Amino acid sequence: MSGIRFENVSKRFGGVTAVDDLSLEIGSGEFVSILGPSGCGKTTLLRMLAGLERPTGGTISIGDRVVNELAPAQRNIAMVFQTYALYPHMTVAGNIEYPLRKRRVAKDERVRRVREAAAVLELEALLDRKPRELSGGQQQRVALGRALVRDPAVFLLDEPLSNLDAKLRTHMRAELIRLHRRIGRTMVYVTHDQLEAMTMSQRIAVLRDGRLQQFAPPRDIYARPGNDFVAGFIGTPSMNFLDGRLKGTGSGRTFRSGDLSLPLGMLPLTDEMPEPDRRVRLGIRPEHIHFDRQGEPARVNLVEPTGHETILVFDYRGNELVARMDGDIAIEAGDTVKLAFRAEKMRLFAAADGRRLNDDSTA
Amino acid sequence: MPTIRAASASLRLRSLDARYGLLGALLIAPTVLVFCTVIVYPLVSAIYLGLFSIYTPTMEGEWVGLDNYRRLLASGEFWRSLANNLIWTAGTLTLQIVFGILVALMLHRNLVFRALARSLVLFPYFLSTVVAVLVWRWLFNDLYGVLNHLLLWAGIVDLPVDWLGSMPNAMISLIFVGAWKYFPFVVIAVLARLQAIPDELYEAASIDGAGAWARFTDVTLPQLRDVLIVVVLLRTIWDFKEFDLIYLLTGGGPIIGTQTLPLMVYKEAFALNQMGGASATAVLMMLIMLLFMSLYLSRARD
Numbered sequence: 302m303s304g305i306r307f308e309n310v311s312k313r314f315g316g317v318t319a320v321d322d323l324s325l326e327i328g329s330g331e332f333v334s335i336l337g338p339s340g341c342g343k344t345t346l347l348r349m350l351a352g353l354e355r356p357t358g359g360t361i362s363i364g365d366r367v368v369n370e371l372a373p374a375q376r377n378i379a380m381v382f383q384t385y386a387l388y389p390h391m392t393v394a395g396n397i398e399y400p401l402r403k404r405r406v407a408k409d410e411r412v413r414r415v416r417e418a419a420a421v422l423e424l425e426a427l428l429d430r431k432p433r434e435l436s437g438g439q440q441q442r443v444a445l446g447r448a449l450v451r452d453p454a455v456f457l458l459d460e461p462l463s464n465l466d467a468k469l470r471t472h473m474r475a476e477l478i479r480l481h482r483r484i485g486r487t488m489v490y491v492t493h494d495q496l497e498a499m500t501m502s503q504r505i506a507v508l509r510d511g512r513l514q515q516f517a518p519p520r521d522i523y524a525r526p527g528n529d530f531v532a533g534f535i536g537t538p539s540m541n542f543l544d545g546r547l548k549g550t551g552s553g554r555t556f557r558s559g560d561l562s563l564p565l566g567m568l569p570l571t572d573e574m575p576e577p578d579r580r581v582r583l584g585i586r587p588e589h590i591h592f593d594r595q596g597e598p599a600r601v602n603l604v605e606p607t608g609h610e611t612i613l614v615f616d617y618r619g620n621e622l623v624a625r626m627d628g629d630i631a632i633e634a635g636d637t638v639k640l641a642f643r644a645e646k647m648r649l650f651a652a653a654d655g656r657r658l659n660d661d662s663t664a
Numbered sequence: 665m666p667t668i669r670a671a672s673a674s675l676r677l678r679s680l681d682a683r684y685g686l687l688g689a690l691l692i693a694p695t696v697l698v699f700c701t702v703i704v705y706p707l708v709s710a711i712y713l714g715l716f717s718i719y720t721p722t723m724e725g726e727w728v729g730l731d732n733y734r735r736l737l738a739s740g741e742f743w744r745s746l747a748n749n750l751i752w753t754a755g756t757l758t759l760q761i762v763f764g765i766l767v768a769l770m771l772h773r774n775l776v777f778r779a780l781a782r783s784l785v786l787f788p789y790f791l792s793t794v795v796a797v798l799v800w801r802w803l804f805n806d807l808y809g810v811l812n813h814l815l816l817w818a819g820i821v822d823l824p825v826d827w828l829g830s831m832p833n834a835m836i837s838l839i840f841v842g843a844w845k846y847f848p849f850v851v852i853a854v855l856a857r858l859q860a861i862p863d864e865l866y867e868a869a870s871i872d873g874a875g876a877w878a879r880f881t882d883v884t885l886p887q888l889r890d891v892l893i894v895v896v897l898l899r900t901i902w903d904f905k906e907f908d909l910i911y912l913l914t915g916g917g918p919i920i921g922t923q924t925l926p927l928m929v930y931k932e933a934f935a936l937n938q939m940g941g942a943s944a945t946a947v948l949m950m951l952i953m954l955l956f957m958s959l960y961l962s963r964a965r966d
């Protein structure tokens with residue numbers, strides 16, 4: 302009903318291409334995050350959807366209407382800004398009521414709906430305050446209230462939690478998820494914080510330099526990253542990458558990097574190797590590295606205990622390798638140990654374009 | 665024993681306090697001194713002189729008590745000057761504010777010309793009053809003035825208009841020239857504030873369904889409120905006691921058609937040689953301004 306479709310949407314600012322030929326389809330009622338590093342075009346994408354920015358090319362539809370030519374007010378969307386953008390001279394009630402007043406909703410109806418929204422967001426006690434008399438979290442809730450009160454088809458949120466402190470952020474994350482469950486509206490959530498995207502969304506669209514990298518549920522983004530950028534961007538500490546070549550065929554396939562040789566017989570590939578001796582990147586997540594008597598020797602460079610786990614940095618045949626181990630591990634910098642990777646968790650990427658080469662079936 | 669020690673400690677403290685107090689007094693003394701010479705002394709002497717009948721050239725006179733005030737309040741000229749003063753101030757201030765906001769909005773939108781136009785717009789403000797008034801007198805001149813020439817040429821009037829020598833033309837001209845001279849002040853203050861309004865407020869408003877006019881009244885104007893309060897306060901004070909522009913353009917004429925209180929003070933003191941009456945007029949003027957300002961500030965605060 303009120304899904305969203307981007308078809309080959311581009312946006313250029315002079316010489317800068319902020320969004321590049323992007324196609325994306327968001328289901329009605331879905332909670333989708335747009336995730337990517339700063340400057341990758343997330344805000345631009347959202348602003349085009351809101352009607353605050355005009356696409357250079359492509360079409361944007363909300364429901365079954367193409368909205369390219371529609372003014373923001375006609376798109377049946379509400380937006381929560383990173384800076385909240387509350388009207389400073391109006392009270393909390395005035396702020397929440399404003400979109401209704403501009404749409405000529407009758408007074409009684411306005412009062413009722415403001416009260417309703419305030420109840421959902423626990424703002425009843427603050428209705429007569431001015432925005433400057435509120436804490437960041439409260440202002441955030443007022444901004445949400447102003448969006449909520451109109452009951453729009455689509456909610457757009459641009460890094461709404463980034464101005465809050467860590468604890469409040471966690472709290473508001475849960476609140477937003479609850480809100481989404483309750484009202485069941487389509488929500489597009491822009492963030493550069495992978496934790497927010499992973500915990501809140503039904504699907505995540507990962508962006509890089511204005512191009513869509515992958516659009517998938519959080520688990521898939523983590524376990525089956527479409528390319529080495531997504532693989533490296535999601536997860537802390539990041540996935541480790543080893544650059545090398547693929548040798549042999551079938552079950553005799555190995556990964557070679559210098560004098561390192563890892564058997565890859567059990568990793569089925571997505572496509573047959575066109576060229577022999579193909580250059581690849583091997584990716585392995587920190588939690589998929591373990592000690593093994595038969596493994597490769599590695600020197601411990603750094604030990605970072607965090608309590609429930611220990612982050613170890615190894616020198617692994619000239620490569621830096623980060624591993625996540627038990628919290629109570631007894632190990633010191635300078636030690637030499639033997640390491641092995643969980644074979645079925647290794648990911649292979651083409652060195653040329655970063656595309657993932659091994660098949661999903663083993664994930 | 666402990667009580668004695670405590671007492672001596674507090675004594676030491678008190679003397680330390682006293683020494684700091686002395687130092688403080690010493691440090692603000694220059695300010696107080698300057699304040700006294702430039703503000704308190706003229707003020708007190710004006711109040712004092714207002715109680716005498718003084719012949720200006722000799723500065724000699726005799727005590728008359730409140731006679732000067734009685735005479736003033738009973739004279740038509742004082743009330744006429746006060747009325748002129750209010751008309752002039754209200755008229756020119758309104759034009760300044762309206763023009764100022766309009767031009768500031770235009771400059772704010774046009775990014776290309778902003779830097780250039782911002783300096784051009786300041787031109788009337790920088791121009792010396794004498795020069796500005798001379799130019800305007802030529803423009804207004806009934807025989808050779810450009811204004812009449814254009815109006816005659818365009819067929820809007822059949823006879824040259826007497827811009828400065830008849831009423832209400834003289835007052836209208838005066839108000840207009842005052843607005844022209846001082847609106848840049850409003851432009852600069854408003855423009856600075858406009859540039860500080862976050863774009864997101866306008867964007868939020870347009871998503872909320874506000875059209876261009878609603879965005880102006882609901883976002884821009886409330887944001888300008890504080891700066892306008894200060895601008896109106898300052899401009900009211902300055903316009904109310906404006907002297908040179910009026911004196912040079914109309915000299916208060918025709919007869920006393922555009923004579924405001926500052927011009928009346930000048931006339932009493934140096935044309936009629938009545939320093940006492942002039943001082944009393946000045947004191948009354950100050951009281952009127954004080955009254956307006958306190959009313960205005962108490963209103964503006966809420």
Ligand SMILES: Nc1ncnc2c1ncn2[C@@H]1O[C@H](COP(=O)(O)OP(=O)(O)O)[C@@H](O)[C@H]1O
Pocket residue numbers: 314317318319337338339340341342343344345346
């Ligand atoms: N109004 C604009 N004018 C020029 N360049 C812009 C404008 N808005 C964004 N950009 C550029 O577009 C790119 C994407 O910006 P943005 O969408 O804000 O990124 P993000 O929100 O992901 O951090 C950046 O390189 C940014 O500099």
Ligand SMILES: [Mg+2]
Pocket residue numbers: 343344345
């Ligand atoms: Mg952004």
